Each structure stands twice: as C-alpha cells, then as structure tokens.
Amino acid sequence: MDVLWMVPLLLIPLLMWTSGAFVFYFKKFFYVAWMMCLALLAIPLCILKSGGRDVENMRLIRSLVRHVKYLLGLRFEVSGWEHLQTEGPYVIISNHQSSLDVLGLMEILPDRCTMIAKKELIYAGTVGLICWLGGIVFINRKKTSDAKSVMADAAETMLKDQIRLWVFPEGTRNQNGDLLPFKKGAFHLAVQAQVPIIPVVFSSYRSFYLRKEKQFKSGTIRLKILPKIETKGLTSDDVSDLCDKSFNVMHSAFLETSSSVPQSNGPVSH
Numbered sequence: 362m363d364v365l366w367m368v369p370l371l372l373i374p375l376l377m378w379t380s381g382a383f384v385f386y387f388k389k390f391f392y393v394a395w396m397m398c399l400a401l402l403a404i405p406l407c408i409l410k411s412g413g414r415d416v417e418n419m420r421l422i423r424s425l426v427r428h429v430k431y432l433l434g435l436r437f438e439v440s441g442w443e444h445l446q447t448e449g450p451y452v453i454i455s456n457h458q459s460s461l462d463v464l465g466l467m468e469i470l471p472d473r474c475t476m477i478a479k480k481e482l483i484y485a486g487t488v489g490l491i492c493w494l495g496g497i498v499f500i501n502r503k504k505t506s507d508a509k510s511v512m513a514d515a516a517e518t519m520l521k522d523q524i525r526l527w528v529f530p531e532g533t534r535n536q537n538g539d540l541l542p543f544k545k546g547a548f549h550l551a552v553q554a555q556v557p558i559i560p561v562v563f564s565s566y567r568s569f570y571l572r573k574e575k576q577f578k579s580g581t582i583r584l585k586i587l588p589k590i591e592t593k594g595l596t597s598d599d600v601s602d603l604c605d606k607s608f609n610v611m612h613s614a615f616l617e618t619s620s621s622v623p624q625s626n627g628p629v630s631h
C-alpha cells in the first residue's frame with residue numbers, strides 16, 4: 362500500500378523521458394554544454410600549439426567536434442567531395458538552419474578554412490573564445506558599413522595568408538523549409554579576392570529537428586558540395602548575377618536533397 366503513491370513519482374520522469382519535448386531540451390542542453398566543454402579543452406591546446414589566434418587552430422577544433430554527431434544521433438551523407446579539391450583560397454557558402462550546422466561544417470571543413478560570424482558569438486563563453494582563436498571573422502550585422510569594411514579586409518587577408526572563408530549568405534538561421542534570399546557580402550568578398558565560390562547545401566532538418574515544435578529525433582543530413590563558381594574577371598557590377606546564380610543552384614540542390622532525406626526515428630547505424 363505504501364509503495365502505491367510512488368507510482369506517479371516514477372511515472373513522471375518516465376513520461377518526461379518519452380516525451381519529445383523532454384528529449385528536445387535534453388539534447389539541446391547537452392549539445393551546448395558539451396560544446397562549451399570541448400571549447401574549454403581546445404583553448405589551452407590551441408594556445409600551446411599556435412600561441413594565439415590562428416586559422417590552423419581549426420584543424421584541432423575540427424577533430425575535437427567530429428564525434429558530437431554520434432552523441433546526438435545524427436548522421437551525415439556527404440557527396441561532391443571532389444569539388445573541394447581546389448587549390449588556394451575560396452569562399453564556401455551554405456544554407457543555415459541551426460547551430461547544429463557546426464557539426465556538418467566540421468565534417469567537411471577544408472584546411473585553412475574559417476568562418477564569418479555575427480559579432481555576438483564572441484560573447485558565447487568558451488565557444489566565443491575558441492571562435493576567436495580559430496580566426497573567425499566577426500561582423501556587425503547592424504552596421505552595414507562596418508561589416509563591409511571588415512569583409513574587404515578579409516578579402517585581402519584571404520589572399521595574403523591563403524585562407525578560405527565559410528559564409529552563410531542567408532545572414533541568419535532559417536528553418537522555414539526553404540532558403541532565405543541571399544545577402545550580397547559573400548559574393549562581394551569572392552569578387553574582391555577574385556576567388557571561386559564553392560556552394561554547399563545541407564538538406565532540410567525538418568524530418569528530425571523542429572525548433573518550434575520542440576522535436577529533436579535521430580536523423581540523416583545530406584551534405585552536398587556543388588561545383589565551384591568562378592569569379593575571375595568579375596567586378597562589383599556582376600555581384601547581383603553571381604548571387605542569383607548561386608542561389609538558383611543551391612535552391613535546386615536543397616529541394617532535391619531534402620525531398621529524399623530518409624526519415625529516421627530509431628537508432629542510427631553509422
């Protein structure tokens with residue numbers, strides 16, 4: 362008789378565990394906390410290795426982050442590796458659905474490649490510091506003139522130091538089931554440096570991850586690396602066309618890869 366009242370007490374955690382919302386919050390919390398811990402580990406290693414801010418630190422960060430997908434039940438299917446076999450600097454552009462994109466990014470990140478990010482990220486504790494140590498270029502999205510001048514400097518640095526830059530041309534996270542119109546910064550950057558653009562498409566996360574609906578199941582993400590788009594000889598007058606062309610190839614690839622993503626609720630085989 363005495364133990365009967367304990368039944369609801371045991372049922373509550375069980376119900377929470379099986380509820381999608383609990384899993385969502387648990388996985389999100391775990392992701393942020395684990396990335397913070399990994400960054401804490403990476404900070405002294407990067408400082409010892411490179412002595413400070415250096416794009417070479419991204420190699421170490423990349424290798425530390427690679428296992429995180431397994432912990433979250435995510436799987437990546439990458440195609441088009443051959444398009445990354447390009448010598449010298451280039452600009453990678455990709456769609457941006459969530460902070461989980463960092464996992465796919467680290468899956469294919471080429472050597473000497475860092476990112477353009479919003480300046481607020483530098484305040485994200487240990488993650489902010491590791492972003493700085495990894496050479497991430499921070500821009501102020503609220504001040505276009507500042508962002509433009511930082512990106513113009515970045516174009517020079519790319520050439521001087523043989524660096525590749527990853528830009529999210531949608532300019533923000535977006536999970537509306539389609540791509541947002543592209544902002545022009547990435548294309549000005551590539552034209553100013555006269556380097557190719559390599560588009561990368563992440564398939565839709567909607568089959569396993571829905572922020573509003575608080576759903577975070579196991580799932581497969583198709584990562585498609587597309588053929589490079591040359592910018593040699595282009596000027597700022599060509600930026601709009603370049604932007605449209607890039608949008609169109611990425612949009613088709615997004616629809617194509619997203620329609621065929623396997624739905625996966627159960628355990629994932631790797």
Ligand SMILES: CCCCCCCCCCCCCC(=O)SCCNC(=O)CCNC(=O)[C@H](O)C(C)(C)COP(=O)(O)OP(=O)(O)OC[C@H]1O[C@@H](n2cnc3c(N)ncnc32)[C@H](O)[C@@H]1OP(=O)(O)O
Nearest residue numbers: 399400478479505508509512529530532544545546547549
């Ligand atoms: C262990 C732990 C590991 C952790 C690892 C962490 C990894 C972290 C990964 C980090 C992931 C972080 C992910 C993130 O943080 S994503 C968020 C941050 N990233 C971005 O915002 C990048 C994309 N944004 C842009 O490119 C925007 O264009 C910017 C921000 C530059 C301006 O936007 P804005 O909305 O203000 O303006 P607009 O685009 O309407 O343009 C206005 C006019 O300016 C012209 N214009 C634009 N740019 C240039 C230029 N460069 N030179 C000359 N002109 C330029 C343009 O043509 C237009 O003129 P017109 O054509 O109308 O005449």
Ligand SMILES: CCCCCCCC/C=C\CCCCCCCC(=O)OC[C@@H](O)COP(=O)(O)O
Nearest residue numbers: 393396397459460463484485486488532533534
């Ligand atoms: C002092 C503690 C502050 C805690 C802040 C937690 C920060 C998150 C920490 C770890 C998460 C894993 C790596 C995150 C990399 C996030 C990149 C990202 O996705 O940034 C968002 C940005 O693209 C667009 O932002 P908006 O949606 O336009 O705004």
